[in-house]
Amino acid sequence: MKEWVHTAIVTTLRVGVVLSISIMLVGMAVTLVRHPEYFSSRPALGALISPGAHFPNTLLDVVSGIRHGRGQAVVMAGLLVLIATPVARVALSVVVFVKVRDRLYTAITSVVLLILLISFSIGLVAA
Amino acid sequence: MSPILFVVIVGAISLLAGFLGALLGLGGGIIIVPALTLLLGVDIRLAIGASIVSVIATSSGAAAAYVRDRLANIRVAMFLELGTTAGAITGAVLAGILIPRFLFILFGLIVGYSAFAMLRDRRRGAKEIEVGPWARVLDLKSSYFDDAAGMHVDYQPKRARIGLALMYFAGVISGLLGIGSGALKVPAMDLAMELPIKVSTATSNFMIGVTAAASAGVYFSRGQIDPFIAGPVAIGVMAGAFIGSHTLGRISSRTVRFIFVAVLTVVAVQMLFKGVMA
Numbered sequence: 001m002k003e004w005v006h007t008a009i010v011t012t013l014r015v016g017v018v019l020s021i022s023i024m025l026v027g028m029a030v031t032l033v034r035h036p037e038y039f040s041s042r043p044a045l046g047a048l049i050s051p052g053a054h055f056p057n058t059l060l061d062v063v064s065g066i067r068h069g070r071g072q073a074v075v076m077a078g079l080l081v082l083i084a085t086p087v088a089r090v091a092l093s094v095v096v097f098v099k100v101r102d103r104l105y106t107a108i109t110s111v112v113l114l115i116l117l118i119s120f121s122i123g124l125v126a127a
Numbered sequence: 128m129s130p131i132l133f134v135v136i137v138g139a140i141s142l143l144a145g146f147l148g149a150l151l152g153l154g155g156g157i158i159i160v161p162a163l164t165l166l167l168g169v170d171i172r173l174a175i176g177a178s179i180v181s182v183i184a185t186s187s188g189a190a191a192a193y194v195r196d197r198l199a200n201i202r203v204a205m206f207l208e209l210g211t212t213a214g215a216i217t218g219a220v221l222a223g224i225l226i227p228r229f230l231f232i233l234f235g236l237i238v239g240y241s242a243f244a245m246l247r248d249r250r251r252g253a254k255e256i257e258v259g260p261w262a263r264v265l266d267l268k269s270s271y272f273d274d275a276a277g278m279h280v281d282y283q284p285k286r287a288r289i290g291l292a293l294m295y296f297a298g299v300i301s302g303l304l305g306i307g308s309g310a311l312k313v314p315a316m317d318l319a320m321e322l323p324i325k326v327s328t329a330t331s332n333f334m335i336g337v338t339a340a341a342s343a344g345v346y347f348s349r350g351q352i353d354p355f356i357a358g359p360v361a362i363g364v365m366a367g368a369f370i371g372s373h374t375l376g377r378i379s380s381r382t383v384r385f386i387f388v389a390v391l392t393v394v395a396v397q398m399l400f401k402g403v404m405a
Binding site for chain 2: 005006009010013014016017020021024025027028032035038039040041042044045048049050051053055056057058072073075076078079080082083084085086087089090093104105108109111112115116118119120122
């Protein structure tokens with residue numbers, strides 16, 4: 001029974017990692033195909049890493065960027081998958097502990113998930 | 128520097144940061160932020176956004192192996208996450224009120240003290256502490272196979288309540304200063320709960336992703352996560368963390384402790400410097 005808890009967590013983490021890396025690599029490839037100048041141009045870098053750099057910072061931006069075939073929006077989608085992975089891991093732990101009828105740890109992981117969701121909403125409001 | 132060269136260099140540095148972070152239960156921010164800002168001229172706000180991503184990447188990249196090998200104690204982690212996440216919210220709320228400068232000095236002093244305290248290996252059996260009611264009810268006892276020592280190590284975590292309180296404090300510090308604070312989590316597990324050092328770093332590694340994910344949303348909305356920087360950081364760090372997670376078991380506990388104390392000393396100096404110069 002305990003074995004199952006570990007397997008479920010390991011699987012969630014692996015899926016999250018592989019998925020996010022794959023999406024980011026696709027995004028990087030798209031970026032390089034669309035911007036061949038990135039292989040040689042020096043001034044191009046400044047616009048990418050300076051305070052004025054333009055990139056998506058809402059879910060809508062990411063979605064519309066992907067629709068327009070922008071590589072950096074795809075990379076961002078991969079980063080969002082990465083960020084969501086630990087949260088998914090906690091959410092899945094709740095389900096697993098419910099299934100194995102471990103009440104104490106169901107309660108503990110539920111509270112952690114609740115706190116996580118609260119901090120997410122506070123963060124989005126505050127920003 | 129051309130953009131492609133930038134990506135390659137960032138990826139290489141991140142590989143190292145992920146490797147070290149996975150071994151020590153830290154997020155890798157202590158390497159990523161100075162490397163990006165001082166070496167590559169990245170804006171500090173964007174460097175901090177990338178370092179939050181690096182914390183999650185370190186955690187996720189290494190945790191699968193640590194959970195599989197039982198180096199990370201998931202019960203200890205889930206119990207202590209109550210403290211770190213609650214603390215992180217408190218810290219975020221307090222952030223506008225407290226003065227960061229003094230926090231950096233306070234944090235530097237605490238980390239410096241932890242480094243000193245951890246330098247001395249616990250004298251085993253010197254003063255046997257009873258397993259408290261919390262540690263027993265929470266069923267924290269576990270074991271792992273130590274490849275370096277070639278034997279099974281059984282251990283019983285102690286002082287669960289003190290551990291939880293310290294994690295709350297560590298969470299407040301991460302919320303306030305925007306850092307992963309593995310530098311506080313590992314000493315708390317090592318000194319208070321008396322976990323084996325490898326279990327402490329692997330369990331810290333498992334937990335830091337959750338704390339960082341909680342605040343990553345804010346950094347994303349504020350436009351601090353630049354995919355051109357954070358993308359190669361994430362990939363490099365995950366690859367490095369994966370390698371690190373397959374290395375930890377094979378190096379001796381003494382070595383892990385020694386490297387940890389050395390890195391902790393660097394963190395302490397960095398923090399004190401920030402506090403004094405701010």
